[in-house]
Amino acid sequence: MNLQCESMEPRVIDDNLLKLVVAKQGPREEAGQLAKQEGILFKDVLSLQLDFQNILQIDNLWQFENLRKLQLDNNVIERIVGLENLTQLIWLDLSFNNIETIEGLNTLVNLEDLSLSNNRISKIDSLDALVKLQVLLLDNNEIFNMMNIIYLRQFKDLRTLGLSGNPISESEDYKMFVCAYLPDLVYLDYRRISDLTKEMAKMKHQYSIDELKQRETLIQAQKEEAQAQREKLESHKAAFIEHLDGSFLFDSMYAEDVEGRKLSYLPGVGELLEAYKDKFVIICLNIFEYGLKQQEKRRVELDTFTECIQEAIQENQEQGKWKIAKFEEKHLLNLSAVRDESEMPVIEEKIVECGEDITQLFNILMTLEMQLVEQLEEMINLFERNIVDLVGLFIENVQSLMAQCRDLENHHHEKLLEISINTLEKIVKGEFNEDLPEDVRMLFVDKDTIVNAVGASHDIHLLKIDNREDELITRVNSWCTNLVDKIHTDEIMRNRKRVKEINHYIDHMQNELDNLEFTDNLF
Incomplete structure (x- = not known):
């Protein structure tokens, strides 16, 4: 069920707006008549379109527990909040807002496509939980530090990245750097990356990448060791004898x-x-x-x-x-x-x-x-x-x-x-x-x-x-x-x-x- 809402005056997302969306954009014809009689449960809605609403604050979306697609672009949203219950979300558009910090996405573990273009974001972070991320659009923000690219190496499924219009995209080495440090990327700034470009980028940054891989291997080993220690501690707790294997x-x-x-x-x-x-x-x-x-x-x-x-x-x-x-x-x-x-x-x-x-x-x-x-x-x-x-x-x-x-x-x-x-x-x-x-x-x-x-x-x-x-x-x-x-x-x-x-x-x-x-x- 796809729901769309027409432009209204500035507001927060409240029940009245959501009911209006459900009433206007529900099923048509016979199904629509039945929905009007019995009502549409918010938990049955899979796609929700709330663009061009001058929405300042995200709220009251907790009932959309099975939502897959959420469109909130072209509003005046300043903070990413109120999405913690949308754990089934796959596609999220928050472009053309006033967002300065990436936050509030820790529970969206199924998210594959995220658009944050045309905001005021200066740093790429707080995306660690999005392990399925495939598409990330951050065009026309304020990202200036090339080290943000290295942060994205942890997202093994990332294939599409948009960074045009950011200060880092003006760097002479921008394209080579991105292609070298994100070798699995397929599209950069809406253009397919050629095999030749990937090879040239790899050759240019080979030494730095080799050093980075060594550090990443060490960090990964430390993470695995920490995880093993946590699992070991949990098993000891299950036996009620944790911390009794020493002094x-x-x-x-x-x-x-x-x-x-x-x-x-x-x-x-x-x-x-x-x-x-x-x-x-x-x-x-x-x-x-x-x-x-x-x-x-x-x-x-x-x-x-x-x-x-x-x-x-x-x-x-x-x-x-x-x-x-x-x-x-x-x-x-x-x-x-x-x-x-x-x-x-x-x-x-x-x-x-x-x-x-x-x-x-x-x-x-x-x-x-x-x-x-x-x-x-x-x-x-x-x-x-x-x-x-x-x-x-x-x-x-x-x-x-x-x-x-x-x-x-x-x-x-x-x-x-x-x-x-x-x-x-x-x-x-x-x-x-x-x-x-x-x-x-x-x-x-x-x-x-x-x-x-x-x-x-x-x-x-x-x-x-x-x-x-x-x-x-x-x-x-x-x-x-x-x-x-x-x-x-x-x-x-x-x-x-x-x-x-x-x-x-x-x-x-x-x-x-x-x-x-x-x-x-x-x-």
């Missing part, structure tokens, strides 16, 4: 521990900390490895359950199809016999028999469904017990390992307190000759101060351990609860859908029989 938790204990960092200057504390960290990290690694193994067990349990569910449903459906096929075979013969029969008593008898067959089929199908419901309920309850047991075992062992972390922290606290008290006694007696930073010496004014400092450090460490343990337990319990709830909900929805299908089929067969009986009674 992250230990380091986080000291990140906010001002007193602990001060106390690390004391003689012997460095070696104590190193030994503490090594043992702590080993426990974290144990939690991490155990978490991965338990995640695999939960996955296998879920996959096995899902497979069993699907097999049970499929087997039940096959039984139902067979029952229906046998019924229809007999039913069609009975209907044929009714049509061929001339004696009314015989007709009525056969119609009653058909009705009884329909009722019998209904009972059979509903019995099959009830059997399936009971079978699936047993499977779901068994799975629920198994997954709850797996999660409970996981939590129990994680708590045991976290308790070991706390034991290490308590042991470290005792040793650190012992060193700190000994240091205080030496300072009081004048027997301490080590150089300490001034803020560290301030802790040794009396016993209460140093004990409080060591205690504050200890409390921070325990809090970090407790918080990580609580977070893990909360998340895995939440995952388990949500999974089981979803399985129960999905089964309820499946059952309702199946019962509806059975009733719909039975009603159809009964209506067919009733209409047959009614028709025969007319003769």
Whole structure:
């Protein structure tokens, strides 16, 4: 459905304008009359033409969720906004407006053709999401930096580019530069690029392009590595043990521990900390490895359950199809016999028999469904017990390992307190000759101060351990609860859908029989 609007006074795009467009440019003749009666849903509109309207602001287009083509040229639009819901858009014309910055296109991942000609744009950017872009028209803007061309190298499907009328197009090397750095381009400024031009451009800029390709290869490798790290982190999060494969938790204990960092200057504390960290990290690694193994067990349990569910449903459906096929075979013969029969008593008898067959089929199908419901309920309850047991075992062992972390922290606290008290006694007696930073010496004014400092450090460490343990337990319990709830909900929805299908089929067969009986009674 293509919609076009006539010129009107300056405005924003509001519902009144959109309704006017729909009313004036909807389907014609019989379809048009039907549309006037029932109305046209905005979500059914595929093409919308709003050019020459003096539109200042784009708004109220969210309802056009299936729009493919949008024409907004020759208006007074200053900013690209309000297009985020038009994710199906393929063609967009915003030429002849007052746009200074490319923005607001991040969700238009299907856009292939974009026209921004005759605006006030000075930089080509913010197009990264347009991975399908084939045509980009930016004629008669204010683009002056040739490096904008290099930005366009990321668009592998770009074949048509318009940049005439920009300051960069006045450069002597403009055409050669564009053809060299965008070798897959077919049309530049509405003219086809010859193979000879491409070859000359490549030769002229060969050295610079080779350097650029090396940088691009390095950047791509870094992007792939970053993506791999993100995927790895997501898999660890799914197992609830992210950042436990190293010293992250230990380091986080000291990140906010001002007193602990001060106390690390004391003689012997460095070696104590190193030994503490090594043992702590080993426990974290144990939690991490155990978490991965338990995640695999939960996955296998879920996959096995899902497979069993699907097999049970499929087997039940096959039984139902067979029952229906046998019924229809007999039913069609009975209907044929009714049509061929001339004696009314015989007709009525056969119609009653058909009705009884329909009722019998209904009972059979509903019995099959009830059997399936009971079978699936047993499977779901068994799975629920198994997954709850797996999660409970996981939590129990994680708590045991976290308790070991706390034991290490308590042991470290005792040793650190012992060193700190000994240091205080030496300072009081004048027997301490080590150089300490001034803020560290301030802790040794009396016993209460140093004990409080060591205690504050200890409390921070325990809090970090407790918080990580609580977070893990909360998340895995939440995952388990949500999974089981979803399985129960999905089964309820499946059952309702199946019962509806059975009733719909039975009603159809009964209506067919009733209409047959009614028709025969007319003769």
